[in-house]
Amino acid sequence: MDFILNEEQAILKGSVARFSADLRAAMDKKAVTAADRWGRYADMGLLGLPFDEDFGGFGGGGVETMIVAEEMGRHLLTDPYIPVVAVAGRLLADHCSEEQKAYLLPRVADGSLIVVPAFGEPKSRYSLSRVATTAVPSKDGFVLDGRKAVVLSGAEADLLLVTARLSGEAGDEDGIGVFLVSGDLPGVTRRPVLTVDGREAAEIVLDGVRVDKTATLGNLGQGGAIARRAEEFGVAALAGEAVGAMSAVFDMTVEYLQTRRQFGVPIGKFQALQHRVVDMRVALELARSIAAGAAIAADLDNAQERRRIISAAKVQVCRSGRYIGQQAIQLHGAMGMTDEYGAGRYFKRLLVLSSLYGDADHHLERFVSASQYGEGGALVA
Amino acid sequence: MKFAFSAEMEVFRDEVRAFIREKLSPETRCRVEEGRRLDKADYVQWYRALHAKGWITPGWPKEHGGTGWTALQRYIFEEEIALGAAPPVTAGINMIGPVLIAFGTEEQKRKYLPAMRQGDLWWAQGFSEPGSGSDLASLATRAVLDGDAYVVNGTKIWQTQAHYAEMMFALVRTRPDVKPQEGISMMLIDMKSPGLSIHHIKTIDGGQELYQCFFDNVRVPVANLVGEDGKGWSYAKFLLGFERHGIAGIGLAKRQLNRLKRLAASETSDGRPLIEKPRFRDRIATLEIELLALEYTSIRLLQEGEGKGPGVESSLLKIKGTELRQEIFEMLSEVVGPYIIPYDNDVVRSGWGQGEPVGPDYAATLASNYLDSRKISIYGGANEIQRNVLAKSILGL
Numbered sequence A: 001m002d003f004i005l006n007e008e009q010a011i012l013k014g015s016v017a018r019f020s021a022d023l024r025a026a027m028d029k030k031a032v033t034a035a036d037r038w039g040r041y042a043d044m045g046l047l048g049l050p051f052d053e054d055f056g057g058f059g060g061g062g063v064e065t066m067i068v069a070e071e072m073g074r075h076l077l078t079d080p081y082i083p084v085v086a087v088a089g090r091l092l093a094d095h096c097s098e099e100q101k102a103y104l105l106p107r108v109a110d111g112s113l114i115v116v117p118a119f120g121e122p123k124s125r126y127s128l129s130r131v132a133t134t135a136v137p138s139k140d141g142f143v144l145d146g147r148k149a150v151v152l153s154g155a156e157a158d159l160l161l162v163t164a165r166l167s168g169e170a171g172d173e174d175g176i177g178v179f180l181v182s183g184d185l186p187g188v189t190r191r192p193v194l195t196v197d198g199r200e201a202a203e204i205v206l207d208g209v210r211v212d213k214t215a216t217l218g219n220l221g222q223g224g225a226i227a228r229r230a231e232e233f234g235v236a237a238l239a240g241e242a243v244g245a246m247s248a249v250f251d252m253t254v255e256y257l258q259t260r261r262q263f264g265v266p267i268g269k270f271q272a273l274q275h276r277v278v279d280m281r282v283a284l285e286l287a288r289s290i291a292a293g294a295a296i297a298a299d300l301d302n303a304q305e306r307r308r309i310i311s312a313a314k315v316q317v318c319r320s321g322r323y324i325g326q327q328a329i330q331l332h333g334a335m336g337m338t339d340e341y342g343a344g345r346y347f348k349r350l351l352v353l354s355s356l357y358g359d360a361d362h363h364l365e366r367f368v369s370a371s372q373y374g375e376g377g378a379l380v381a
Numbered sequence B: 001m002k003f004a005f006s007a008e009m010e011v012f013r014d015e016v017r018a019f020i021r022e023k024l025s026p027e028t029r030c031r032v033e034e035g036r037r038l039d040k041a042d043y044v045q046w047y048r049a050l051h052a053k054g055w056i057t058p059g060w061p062k063e064h065g066g067t068g069w070t071a072l073q074r075y076i077f078e079e080e081i082a083l084g085a086a087p088p089v090t091a092g093i094n095m096i097g098p099v100l101i102a103f104g105t106e107e108q109k110r111k112y113l114p115a116m117r118q119g120d121l122w123w124a125q126g127f128s129e130p131g132s133g134s135d136l137a138s139l140a141t142r143a144v145l146d147g148d149a150y151v152v153n154g155t156k157i158w159q160t161q162a163h164y165a166e167m168m169f170a171l172v173r174t175r176p177d178v179k180p181q182e183g184i185s186m187m188l189i190d191m192k193s194p195g196l197s198i199h200h201i202k203t204i205d206g207g208q209e210l211y212q213c214f215f216d217n218v219r220v221p222v223a224n225l226v227g228e229d230g231k232g233w234s235y236a237k238f239l240l241g242f243e244r245h246g247i248a249g250i251g252l253a254k255r256q257l258n259r260l261k262r263l264a265a266s267e268t269s270d271g272r273p274l275i276e277k278p279r280f281r282d283r284i285a286t287l288e289i290e291l292l293a294l295e296y297t298s299i300r301l302l303q304e305g306e307g308k309g310p311g312v313e314s315s316l317l318k319i320k321g322t323e324l325r326q327e328i329f330e331m332l333s334e335v336v337g338p339y340i341i342p343y344d345n346d347v348v349r350s351g352w353g354q355g356e357p358v359g360p361d362y363a364a365t366l367a368s369n370y371l372d373s374r375k376i377s378i379y380g381g382a383n384e385i386q387r388n389v390l391a392k393s394i395l396g397l
Helices: A007-028 A034-044 A062-074 A081-095 A098-109 A223-259 A271-297 A303-331 A333-337 A342-355 A360-371 B007-023 B026-034 B040-053 B071-083 B091-103 B106-117 B232-240 B250-266 B278-304 B313-334 B345-350 B366-373 B383-395
Strands: A115-118 A134-137 A141-152 A159-165 A176-182 A188-194 A200-212 A216-221 B123-126 B142-146 B149-160 B167-173 B184-190 B196-201 B210-221
Touching (some): A062 A081, A081 A098, A081 A223, A141 A176, A159 A223, A223 A303, A223 A342, A223 B383, A271 B278, A271 B313, A360 B278, B007 B040, B007 B071, B071 B250, B071 B278, B123 B210, B149 B167, B184 B232, B250 B278, B313 B366
Antiparallel strands (some): A134 A141, A159 A176, B142 B149, B167 B184, B196 B210
16 A cells, blocks of 8 residues: 555645635635635636546546545535535546537536436435336436435536436346436426535435436446446545544644643643543544545455445544544533534534445445455455 | 555565465464464574574664665564464564664674574563553662672563563663652663572463562673663663554454454354354454554555654554454454353463363463453553653643
C-alpha cells in the first residue's frame, strides 16, 4: 500500500481546501445561492472529475474523489457532490452509449445538468436489488411505475437515474434496468423534504411515466450490478467526507478543551477528558486510513477485494464517526447541544453519512460475504 | 496512492518469507503457532540463523551490523517474522544495543555488540521496581561509588527471561540529592556478580518467564557505567523511544486472527461450523475490519513519517494494537466452548505428546494464551500512560 499523495493529487488537495473554505465563508455570509455554488464547482472543474478530458473532465478516480469529498466534509458543504459526481457521474462515465456521452457528460461537467441516483425505495432499505418499481415495454420505450425514497437533491435534479424492474421478483439480482428520467416528465411527482443535516431530498412517485427507449443505460437487465458498482464509488467518497467532518469536529473539541475553564483550569487538564480525546484521535486515524484504502480500492478491477475493503471502510467510518460525534457533544457539555454551535452540525452530517448507501450492519454483512467466511473462512492476507 | 507495495518490496517480502520457511525449525514454528512456551534452544537456533543471514540487528546502524533497510522494509520484516511464527528478537538487541552504539565506550562496544549479534549474549532489563512502575523516575535502587566500583543495593522486578541472561542493563540511583530524573545512571551488571540473586514470579497463565532480582552489596565496575553518571534517564528515554516500526503488532494480530478463523471453522455449534453462526461471525468480522484499519494506519504513519524520528504515533499504535490483540485472544478463549475450562500447565509447555488430548488438542493453550494476553496493555508503558503521552501532544496542556 502506498498512502502518499502524488504531486498532482497534493495540488488538487490544496486547491480544493481553499475552494471549500471560501465557499463555506460565502455561505456563512449568505452570499451565495445554490446555483452560484454549483457554478463554482463547475468553474473549478470538479463536476467532470470522473470524465475523460474530451467530455470536460480530468479522468479522476477514487483518490481524487476522496480528496474533494474530505474537504467538503471538513467545511460542511451542502451541495450534492457525491450523488451527482461520485455516483451518477461514475455510472454515466461507465455505461453511457457514445451518443449519450456526447450529450450528457459535458452538461454534467459544466453544471447545466444535475443528475442524481434514485435507487432506493420505501421498502428496499439498503438493498439495490429489492426493486419494486416496474418498467413495462411500450411501443417506443418503457412505462415506469413505482416509488423512489430519500433521493438526495431529488426535487431540484434535472435527471433521475431510476432503477426499475423489467422481469422477476423484488430481490432478484437480474431483470433490473437503469433509466434516465427527466424530473419534469408527466407522471413524476416529487415531494421535497428537508434532511436532518439541513439539505434537501425528495420522495418520488412514478405513475405511468413514459420514457423513450434511448433512455436506458448500460446492459438492460443488469441494473442491479450497475447501480451497485456506482454506489461503491459513492461509499468510498462518503468515507472521505466523513473523515473530513470527523477531523473538523475533533479539532473543534480539542480547542474547546484548551480554552474552556472550570475549577480554575482548562478542562483539558482533566485526565478523564484527556483519555477520551485520545480515543477520539485513535478512532479518527483508523477511519482516515481505511477511507484512503477504500478510495484506492474503488478503482480495483478485482470485485471481491474492492467490495471487501469498501464495505470495511463503511463499517469503520460509521463506528468512528458515531464515537467521535457523540464524544464531541459530550465534551462540549451543554454547549454541544446548542443549535448555533458547530459540533451538532457535524454530528448531524455524520448521522446522514452513517446511513447513506448502507449502514454499518449492512456493510458488515457485505464484508463477510466478500471475505467468504462461510467457505472455511478465508484467511487474512 | 496505490493499492500494492512496489514490486521491489514484494520481492523483499518473498525473500524474508522464504528464509523463514527454510531456516526456522519446524518444532519452534509449531510451538509458536500453538501458543506453547519456548525454550532457550528455540531462540538460539533462530538467532543463529538470523545472524548467519546478517538479519539479526536490522535496526542498528549499518557500520555496526545493521541492514540499512528502509522503514518500510523493517516493517515488512517484522510482520513476516510474526506471521511466520518465528520467535521475537530479544530486548537486548532492540533496546541496549542502540544505546551502547550511541553512548557506550569503545570497550563496551567491542565487548558486547559482536556477542549480541551472534545471539550469544542475553540481557535482562533492570528498570521497574516494586515501588516504581509507571512512575519509573522514583526508582530507589542505590549505587554508591566505592573506589573503582559502584556498590548496588535494592531490587528490580518484571524481568523477562532473566534466567537466560548473562547481563543486565539497569537504571540505578547514583545521586540522591538532585531532581529524581537527574540522579539516575545506567549500568551493565553481570548476572553472576556476588550478591545478585534472582527469583521467578509465577504469572496467572502458569508461565515462569518473569523474575525479580535482589542486589546485596553488588559491586559493579565503573567501566560498566553507560555514558555519563546522572544521564541514565535520557538514555532510557532514547531506548524506549527507539524506532518501533512494528509496535502495533499487525503480524501478530493477523496470525492470531487466522488462528481464530481456523478454529471457528472446525468447531461446531448446533451442527454447523461456528464461523457461520452470525453472532460469532460478526464479532470476528468486526475485529478483522479494525485490524485492516490499524494495518493501514501503521503503514500510512510510517510512510508519512519516513525520514523523521519516531513520534507520538507509536503511543497510538501501541494502544490500539494491544487492545485489538486482546480482543482476539478473548474470542480465542471462547472458540472451544467448555473446553476452555480444563487446564494442564505441563501440556501448555510441552503439548499432549503421546497422551490422549482432553477435547480438541488445540484447546490446551487457549486459556493460558488469553491470560497471558492481559499483560500487553500493561508492559512497555501501560496504555493509560500512553494515553497521557498522546493527550499531552494533542492538547499541549
